[in-house]
Amino acid sequence: MGISEPLETNNVISGAIEAPRYSCALAGAYSTAVGMFGVVPILHSGAGCGIGQLFGQFYGGGQNAGGPYGGTSTPCSSLVEEHVIFGGEKKLESLIESTVELVNGELFAVISGCVPSLIGDDVGAVIRRYKEKKPEIPIIHVNTSGFAGTSYEGYEYFFDSVIDQLLEEKVPKEKGLVNVFGIVPFQHIFWKGEARTIKTLLEKIGLKANLIVGEFDALENLKKIPAAEYNIILSSWVGHETAKKLEEKFDTPYISFPGVPIGPKQTSEFLRVIGERLDVSIDVIEDLISSEERRAYRFAEYVGDVLLIARPHPYFAVVADSNSAVSITKYLANEMGYLPDIVQITDNPPEEARELINEELTTGLETPAWPEIIYEVDAYRIRENLKDRNFMFLLASSLETFISGPEFNAIHLTVSFPSYDRIILERSYAGFSGGLTLMEDVMSKYAGPL
Amino acid sequence: MSGTELTENELIEERIDLSRNTCPNREQRANGINVWYGKASDLAKEARSGCLRQRERNFQQSSGCVLNFYLSVRIGTIRDAVAIYHAPVGCSSAALGYRELYRHVPVELGRPANFDLHWMTTNLGERDVVYGAGEKLREAIKEAERRYNPKAIFVLTSCTSGIIGEDIEGTVSQVQPEIKATIVPIHCEGSRSRLVQTGYDAFWHAVLKYLVKKPEKKQKDLVNVASMLSYTWQDRLEIKRLLGKVGLRVNFVPEFASVEQFEQLSEAAVTAPLCPTYTDYLARGLKQEYGIPYFLYPSPMGVAHTDEWLREIGRHTGKEREIEALIKEEHEKWLPKLKAIRQEFENFKGNGEKVEVLGALGQGRLLAQVPYFDELGLKSSAAMCQDFDNLILKDLEKLIAQMGDFDILVNTFQAAEQTHITNQRNPDIAMTCPFQGGAFKRDKGVTRVHALRSDAHPWSAQSGYTGAIAFGNFLLQSLKSHSYQRTMKEKTQSTYKDWWYKQPNSLYYLKAEE
Ligand code: SF4
Numbered sequence: 001m002g003i004s005e006p007l008e009t010n011n012v013i014s015g016a017i018e019a020p021r022y023s024c025a026l027a028g029a030y031s032t033a034v035g036m037f038g039v040v041p042i043l044h045s046g047a048g049c050g051i052g053q054l055f056g057q058f059y060g061g062g063q064n065a066g067g068p069y070g071g072t073s074t075p076c077s078s079l080v081e082e083h084v085i086f087g088g089e090k091k092l093e094s095l096i097e098s099t100v101e102l103v104n105g106e107l108f109a110v111i112s113g114c115v116p117s118l119i120g121d122d123v124g125a126v127i128r129r130y131k132e133k134k135p136e137i138p139i140i141h142v143n144t145s146g147f148a149g150t151s152y153e154g155y156e157y158f159f160d161s162v163i164d165q166l167l168e169e170k171v172p173k174e175k176g177l178v179n180v181f182g183i184v185p186f187q188h189i190f191w192k193g194e195a196r197t198i199k200t201l202l203e204k205i206g207l208k209a210n211l212i213v214g215e216f217d218a219l220e221n222l223k224k225i226p227a228a229e230y231n232i233i234l235s236s237w238v239g240h241e242t243a244k245k246l247e248e249k250f251d252t253p254y255i256s257f258p259g260v261p262i263g264p265k266q267t268s269e270f271l272r273v274i275g276e277r278l279d280v281s282i283d284v285i286e287d288l289i290s291s292e293e294r295r296a297y298r299f300a301e302y303v304g305d306v307l308l309i310a311r312p313h314p315y316f317a318v319v320a321d322s323n324s325a326v327s328i329t330k331y332l333a334n335e336m337g338y339l340p341d342i343v344q345i346t347d348n349p350p351e352e353a354r355e356l357i358n359e360e361l362t363t364g365l366e367t368p369a370w371p372e373i374i375y376e377v378d379a380y381r382i383r384e385n386l387k388d389r390n391f392m393f394l395l396a397s398s399l400e401t402f403i404s405g406p407e408f409n410a411i412h413l414t415v416s417f418p419s420y421d422r423i424i425l426e427r428s429y430a431g432f433s434g435g436l437t438l439m440e441d442v443m444s445k446y447a448g449p450l
Numbered sequence: 451m452s453g454t455e456l457t458e459n460e461l462i463e464e465r466i467d468l469s470r471n472t473c474p475n476r477e478q479r480a481n482g483i484n485v486w487y488g489k490a491s492d493l494a495k496e497a498r499s500g501c502l503r504q505r506e507r508n509f510q511q512s513s514g515c516v517l518n519f520y521l522s523v524r525i526g527t528i529r530d531a532v533a534i535y536h537a538p539v540g541c542s543s544a545a546l547g548y549r550e551l552y553r554h555v556p557v558e559l560g561r562p563a564n565f566d567l568h569w570m571t572t573n574l575g576e577r578d579v580v581y582g583a584g585e586k587l588r589e590a591i592k593e594a595e596r597r598y599n600p601k602a603i604f605v606l607t608s609c610t611s612g613i614i615g616e617d618i619e620g621t622v623s624q625v626q627p628e629i630k631a632t633i634v635p636i637h638c639e640g641s642r643s644r645l646v647q648t649g650y651d652a653f654w655h656a657v658l659k660y661l662v663k664k665p666e667k668k669q670k671d672l673v674n675v676a677s678m679l680s681y682t683w684q685d686r687l688e689i690k691r692l693l694g695k696v697g698l699r700v701n702f703v704p705e706f707a708s709v710e711q712f713e714q715l716s717e718a719a720v721t722a723p724l725c726p727t728y729t730d731y732l733a734r735g736l737k738q739e740y741g742i743p744y745f746l747y748p749s750p751m752g753v754a755h756t757d758e759w760l761r762e763i764g765r766h767t768g769k770e771r772e773i774e775a776l777i778k779e780e781h782e783k784w785l786p787k788l789k790a791i792r793q794e795f796e797n798f799k800g801n802g803e804k805v806e807v808l809g810a811l812g813q814g815r816l817l818a819q820v821p822y823f824d825e826l827g828l829k830s831s832a833a834m835c836q837d838f839d840n841l842i843l844k845d846l847e848k849l850i851a852q853m854g855d856f857d858i859l860v861n862t863f864q865a866a867e868q869t870h871i872t873n874q875r876n877p878d879i880a881m882t883c884p885f886q887g888g889a890f891k892r893d894k895g896v897t898r899v900h901a902l903r904s905d906a907h908p909w910s911a912q913s914g915y916t917g918a919i920a921f922g923n924f925l926l927q928s929l930k931s932h933s934y935q936r937t938m939k940e941k942t943q944s945t946y947k948d949w950w951y952k953q954p955n956s957l958y959y960l961k962a963e964e
Contacts, residue, residue, distance in 0.1 A: 014577070016534070016590035018570045018597075019548065024540025043512055046609050046640035048519060049540065050512025051863070055523060056543025066887075068945045072863040073887040076512040080641050084613055098509035098959055102866065102946055114538060115641060118579060118613045146538035147575050147610060380568075380597055399546070402553045418546045 013348060019379035021321070021346045021397060021417050022187060024146035026113045027053045028154020031061070033109045033142075034070040035185025038218035040105035041069060044092050044123060045113025047078035049146070057151065061186025061417055062424030075099040079115045088121050096130055100137055106219035107166075108139040109158070117145035138219055140165040152238050152347055155184045159242040163249060167226050170250055174227040178202065178278070179210045179252075181242050182235030183260065187347075188323060189419045193428025194260045198234070201431055204288055205271060205280045226250040230278055234260045235323045236360075237353035258360050259323035260428075262331040263435025264293045292432040300335075303439050307336065309450050311443075315339045317389065317408075318371075319382055319396035320416035321347035326360045328395055328415055331435050332442075333365045340371035341391040346416070348377050383407075393442065398422070411445045456500045461840040466735045468659045471619055472637035473651040473731060477504065482645045482839030486860035487871075487957045490850050493858055497843050504644065509959035511887070513863035515640030516649040517608060518544060524679055525636070525653070526569040527551055527706045529562075530601045532594040532631075533569040536587050536616065537608030541640075542571045552706055555683045555906040561706075568598050579614050584621045591622075595629050601709035602661060605635045612639030632709075634660040645837050646862060647812075651731040657704070658735040663713040665740060669699075672718040673763055674736070676729040677702045680811070680900040684911035684920070685724070689750065692760065692780070692914055696772040703732075706904070716740040720766035722759065723749055724913065725814035727841050747845045749814065750913050752822030753781070753788060784915040791922035792827040798878075798929060804829040805929065808877040811835065811899045813842050820853055826922050832857035832875055834868060859956060865889060866946055870956045879928055888946075891939035897928035 022028075026045060030053055033041040043050050054071035058064045066073055077095050079088045092110070100108060112123050127141045142161045144154060159181070180198055185191045195214035202209035210228060212221045231246055233239045233256035243254035255277055261270040268289045275285040316338045318325050322345050332338040343361055354375065362370045376382050379399060386394070386408055394400055394410040398421040404412030414422045415429075415438075429438040458464075463479045476482035483504045486493055496502040514520075517537075522544045526533040535542035548567045555561040570593070572578075572586050587605065594603050607618060618635045626633050636656040638649050673693060677686060690700050701718055703711050715721075721736055723729040726746035733744035745762045748755040757777050764773030795805050807823055810816040810833040823830045838860045850856075861867050865887025872880045872889045879895040890896045901910045909924060911917040944951075950958075 013573065014575060014586075016570050016572045016586060016593060017539070018568065019546060020539060020571065020573070021546070022539070023543035024538050027540045027543060046515045046518075047510075047513050047644075047862075048515025048517055048522075048640045051514045052518035052522060052541060052544045054512075054544075056540070056546055060543065060546050068888060068943065071887070072511055072513060072865045073945050074512045076510055078510045078513065078644070080644050084641055094508045094961075095510065102509060102950055102959075104943055104945060104947055113540075114608075114610045115613065118610065146540040147579055150539060399549050402549055420547045420550055 013377060017378050019399065020377045021399070022151040023053060023056050024151065025144040025149040025154035025157055026111055026146050027057050028151030028184065028187070029111045029142045029144050029158040030154070031057045031151060031186045032155045032158040032184065032213070033111065034058070034067060035191060035213045036218035036221070037216045038106035039069070040099065040103050040108050041074055042095060042099055042108055042110045043074055043076040043113060044088065044110055044116050044121070045076060045079065046115055047076055049113045050074045050076050057186045059420060062189040062419045062422060064186070064424070069105070075103065084115065084119050087119060088116055089123070089126050092121070092123065092126050093130070096126070096139070100134070106138065106217070107222065108137065109142055110139065111142045112144060114146040117148070138166065150348070151187050152184060155238060156241040160245065162222050162225070163242070163245050166222060171227045173229050174208070175229065176206060177208045177210060177224065177228045178230045178232050179212065179225050179228045180232045180234060181239030182233045182256070182323065183213055184238055185213050187321065187417050189417055189424050190428035190430070193426045194430045196426070197428055197430035197434065198260065201267070201271065202274070205275060205284050207278065207280070226252070228252055230255065232274065233257065236326070236356045237322065237349045258356060259327035260430045262327040262429045262438060263335050264296045264432050265334055266327060266330060267432050268293065296432045296436060299433070299436050300439070303443060305450060306443055306447055311392065311446060313337050313339055314392040315341040315390040316393035316395060317342045317386060317391040317410070319344045319346060319394070319400060321345070322349045322353065322357050324416050326357060328429070328438070329361055329371065330364060331429070331438060333367050335435055336439065338393065339367060339369045340365065341389050342374065342385065343371045344374045344376050344382050344385060346377055346382070348375065395442070413442055413445055454500070455498050460500070461843060464734065466655070466658070466731065466738055468655070468735070468739070471635070473648070473655040475643035475648045476645040476651065476837070476839050477643060479651065480839035480841045482647065482837055484645055484837040484860060484862045485957065485960065486838060486858065488857065489855055490846065490858045491855045493838065494843060494847050494850060497838070497840055505963065506961040507959050508961050509866065511863065511865050514646045516643055516646065516652060517541060517606060517638040517640050519646035519649060520678070521606060521636065521638050521649050521653060523547070524705050525604050525606065526567050528602070528604070528704060529565050529567070529706065529708045531604060531709055532598055532600045533604045533606060534587070534590050534594060535569065535571045535606050535608065536574070536583070536611045536618070537571060537606070538574045538610055539571055541608045542569060545569050552904055555904060559683060559687065559906050561683070568594070568600070570594060574610050579610060582614065582616065583611070584617060587616070587621050588625045591625050591629060591633060595631055600631045603629070603631045603633045605633060607635070607637050607639050609640045612641060632660055645839070647727060647837060647839070650728050653704070654731040654735060657712055657732065658739065661709065661712040662715045662736070662739070665717040667717060669714070669717045670719050670767065671698050672701055672714070673698050673767070674701045674703065674715055674718040674721040674742070675724060676721070676732055677705060677724050678728055679705060679902060679904070681724050681913060682901050682910045683904045683906040684908055685913035685917060688911055688914035688916045692776065693763070695776050696764070696769045698763070698767060698769065716742065718742055720744060720763060722763055723747070723814070725749060725812055726817065726845070727812065727814045727839070730841050747817065749818040751818035751917070752825045753784065753915060753918050754825060755818060755821060756914050756918065780915045784919055787919045788825065788922065791919065791926060794926055795827045805879065806831065806877040807879040807881065807925070808832055808834070808872060808875055809881040809899060811883055813838055815899070816858070817842060817845050817849055820849060820856065822918065824853060825918070826925070830856060832859065832871070834859045834861070834871065836862045866950065867956050869946065870950060873951050874954070874956065879925060888944060890935050891942065891944070892935050893939065894932060895928045896935045897925065
C-alpha cells in the first residue's frame with residue numbers, strides 16, 4: 001500500500017488547477033437550492049454565473065436540465081460595470097420584489113457571487129429591509145462568493161444560512177425523525193435516487209427521514225430540521241459543518257458514515273449502526289436485513305457466469321469524490337471480488353477526513369490487495385497517475401470516457417462528477433439492490449455471448 | 451423620434467484599434483441593446499435615428515455574460531492550445547465537457563483521430579483577491595507550457611480579475627520571453643458589458659492582435675469562415691463540399707481549429723460569414739490590417755441565400771463562372787426536394803393557412819431565418835433575438851423591405867419573457883434554444899433552434915443546400931408529435947404565476963424611464 005502525500009495540509013488549494021471536478025461556492029449553494037423542490041434561487045451576481053453552472057453543474061451532474069428554477073429560469077441581478085461602481089443593492093431590491101410577485105415558490109434564497117462580495121454590497125441589509133416590509137415571505141441570504149470555496153463548501157453555506165435565518169427557535173423533538181445530510185445535488189450525480197433509497201430504507205425501520213434534497217415541500221422540510229432526533233451524515237466530510245452547527249444550536253446529535261451505502265454489506269452495517277443509535281428494535285433491523293439480503297444475493301447469482309467467465313477478479317481504478325470512491329471501491333472489492341489498484345479522490349477532503357477515508361479503503365476491504373490512495377484534483381495529474389498500471393476497469397467521470405480505452409486499455413464507466421455522458425434521473429447504487437444496479441452497469445460494458 | 455438619420459460612421463465604430471488591450475463593448479461600438487419588443491420597422495427607425503437606448507428591467511434571469519455564454523465552453527476546443535481562466539474556480543466549470551467535445555464526430559467524417567484539449571483555472575481564492583494573483587497566472591502559464599508544449603496559451607479574464615485590477619498585459623509581457631507559445635490575453639470580464647456578443651469581439655481582438663501573422667504568401671483559393679458552436683459538423687462538411695467543387699478550400703476558425711489556421715487568416719482570399727455579427731470584428735480587422743475582403747450578408751441558410759453567399763465568394767475568388775455552374779447543378783438536385791417540403795407545409799393545416807413559426811436566436815440568425823422560412827412556405831410574424839445592434843441595421847432594413855414588417859422581441863435568454871411571447875402568439879412551431887427555461891411547455895410544436903454540440907448526424911445540418919432540405923424536414927418532423935411538451939405542460943407546475951400569462955405585456959418588467 002502506498003498512500004501518497006496529500007496535496008495540501010488544509011483543504012484550500014492555492015495553485016492553478018486543470019479542470020477540477022467541482023465548481024465554486026456559489027455553484028454549490030445554487031445546486032443545493034435547485035436540488036430541493038420549492039426553493040427559488042435568486043443569484044446576486046454577474047449574468048453568466050447561472051448559465052455557467054447550468055453547463056458546469058446541472059449538465060455535468062448527470063446531464064440534467066435546470067428544471068423550473070435553474071439555468072435560464074433563475075432570477076439574477078446580472079451585475080455589470082455600473083453596479084461595480086455604484087453598488088448592486090438597488091438592483092437586487094427590485095429583483096427580489098419582482099421575483100416574489102412573479103415566481104411560484106416556497107422559499108426564496110438569495111445567493112451572492114463574486115461581484116457583490118468584491119464591491120462590498122450589504123446584501124444582509126437588503127434582506128433585512130425586505131423582511132421588515134414583508135415578514136410573511138420566507139427569504140434567506142446565502143452569503144457566499146465564487147472564491148469562498150468549492151461546490152462542496154457551497155452546500156454547507158446554504159445550510160448555514162438556513163440555520164441562521166430560517167430556523168430560529170428550538171422546537172420539541174419529534175420521535176423517530178432524522179435529517180440526512182452529505183449528498184450534494186449534482187456533485188453527487190446519483191443524488192435523487194440516493195435520497196429516495198435512503199428515505200425508504202429508514203422508513204422501513206420505522207424512522208421518518210427528512211432527506212430535504214430530491215424532495216418536494218422544501219420549506220416544510222427545512223423547517224423540520226430542528227425537530228429531528230438525530231442527523232445522519234452520509235459523507236466523511238461534507239455536511240459536517242452543518243451537523244456541528246445543528247448540534248450546537250438544537251442539541252441534535254449526529255452520526256456520520258463515509259458515503260451512501262452500496263449493496264447488502266454496507267447497507268446492513270449502516271442499518272445496524274443507525275438502529276443502535278436510535279433505539280430501533282434489533283428484530284426490526286435484522287428482519288429487514290435478512291429479507292433484503294436474501295433477495296439481493298439470490299439475484300447476484302445471476303451474474304455468476306458473466307462475472308467468472310468473462311472478467312473474473314480484475315484490477316480496477318476509481319476516480320471520484322470521497323463519498324462515491326469509498327462506497328464503490330468497497331462494493332467492488334468486498335462483494336464482486338474485484339481488486340482495487342488505485343483510488344483517486346477528487347473532492348479535496350480535509351485532513352481529518354482523510355484518515356477515515358484511508359482506513360475505509362484499506363482495513364475496510366476484505367482483500368489483501370490494497371489500493372494506492374491519492375488525493376488529487378488536477379485532471380492532468382489524475383491522468384498521469386493512471387498510467388502504467390494493472391487496472392482493467394476504470395470507474396471515473398466522463399472526463400475519462402474517451403481516454404480510458406486508448407490510453408489505459410480499460411473499460412470505463414461514469415460513476416462520478418462530471419457525468420456528461422450519462423443521464424442520471426432516478427438511478428443510484430444505494431441500498432441493498434443498488435449493488436445489483438452497479439453490477440449491471442459495469443458488466444453491461446463488456447457483456448456478450450460467452 | 452427625430453427625423454435625423456445617422457450615417458454609417460456614426461452608427462458603427464468602424465475602426466479597430468489593435469494598439470488597445472481590447473475592443474470597445476458592443477454598446478459603444480454599435481449601440482447594442484438587449485431589450486425591445488415591437489415592430490421591426492420601429493426598431494430600425496429608432497436605431498437609424500440614434501434614439502434607441504438600452505432600458506433596465508426589474509426582473510431578469512441568468513442569461514450569460516461576456517465569458518460565460520460562449521467563450522468558456524468553446525475556446526478550449528482550439529487544438530494545440532491551452533486556455534487558462536484567470537478566475538475563481540466557478541467561472542470555467544462550463545468547460546468540464548472539454549475532453550468529450552468533438553469526440554462524437556467519426557474520424558471517417560474528417561475529424562483528426564488524435565487531438566487533446568486543455569484548460570486550467572488559476573482558481574482565485576480569498577487571498578488572491580486581497581494580494582493579487584499575477585504570480586499565480588505566471589506560474590499557470592509556465593505549467594501549461596511544461597505540460598503540453600502548446601502553440602498558443604489563451605488567458606481569459608473574469609469579473610474577479612477585472613475588479614481586483616489584475617495587470618494582465620504586464621504579466622503576459624513579463625512571462626512571454628520565457629514561453630514558446632504565443633500568449634493571447636482575452637478581456638472577457640463578465641461585468642464589462644451587458645451584451646454577450648462583446649465576448650466575440652473581445653476574442654477576435656485578441657486573435658487579431660496576437661495570433662494572426664503577416665501573410666507569407668497569398669492563398670487565392672482559401673476562404674475564411676468563422677464557425678461557431680451552433681453550426682454543426684454537417685454544416686462544415688456541406689460548405690467544404692460546395693466550395694471544394696469549385697476548387698476552393700475553407701479555413702474554419704475558431705472552434706476546433708489549429709493555431710496555424712489562425713496564423714494564416716491573413717493569407718485568405720476572402721472572409722465569409724456564417725453568422726454576420728459573430729464574424730464582424732474578425733472580418734473588419736482582417737480587412738483593415740491585411741486587406742482581406744469580406745462580406746457579412748447573407749449567410750448560407752436557405753437556397754436563395756446560399757446562392758448569394760456562393761456568388762459573393764465567387765466574386766472575390768474569380769470563380770464566378772464555376773459558381774454559376776455549381777448553383778445550377780445544385781438546384782437541379784435540391785429544388786424538387788424543397789418543393790416537396792413546401793407542399794407538405796402548405797397542406798399541413800388543410801385550410802390554406804400557413805404554418806406559423808416563432809424562431810431566431812442571435813441577430814444574425816434572424817436575418818437568415820426569416821427569408822428561409824418564407825422559402826419553406828412558413829409564416830413568421832414574429833421572431834426573437836438575443837440582442838440587437840447597428841451592425842445589422844442595414845440588412846434588417848433590407849429584410850423588412852423584402853419580407854414586410856414583423857415583430858421582434860429582443861432579449862438574451864429571458865425565459866419569462868420568452869414563455870410569455872410564446873404563449874401569447876401561440877405559433878405552430880416554437881423554436882427554442884435548448885436551455886430556454888419553460889417556454890417549451892405547450893400544446894403545439896416545439897423544436898430546437900440549432901444543435902449545440904458539433905453534431906455529425908446529417909439530420910442536424912442547417913447550412914447550404916443539404917442543410918436547407920435537412921432543416922426543412924426537421925421542422926416538418928417537429929409538427930408531428932406534441933406529446934412531451936403537452937404532458938409537461940399538464941403535469942408540472944409553471945415557474946410563473948397565472949397572472950403573468952393573463953396580462954398582455956411580454957416586457958411587463960421593463961423599468962419606467964427616469
Ligand atoms: S466564480 Fe464567481 S463569477 Fe465565477 S461563476 Fe462562481 S460566483 Fe460567478
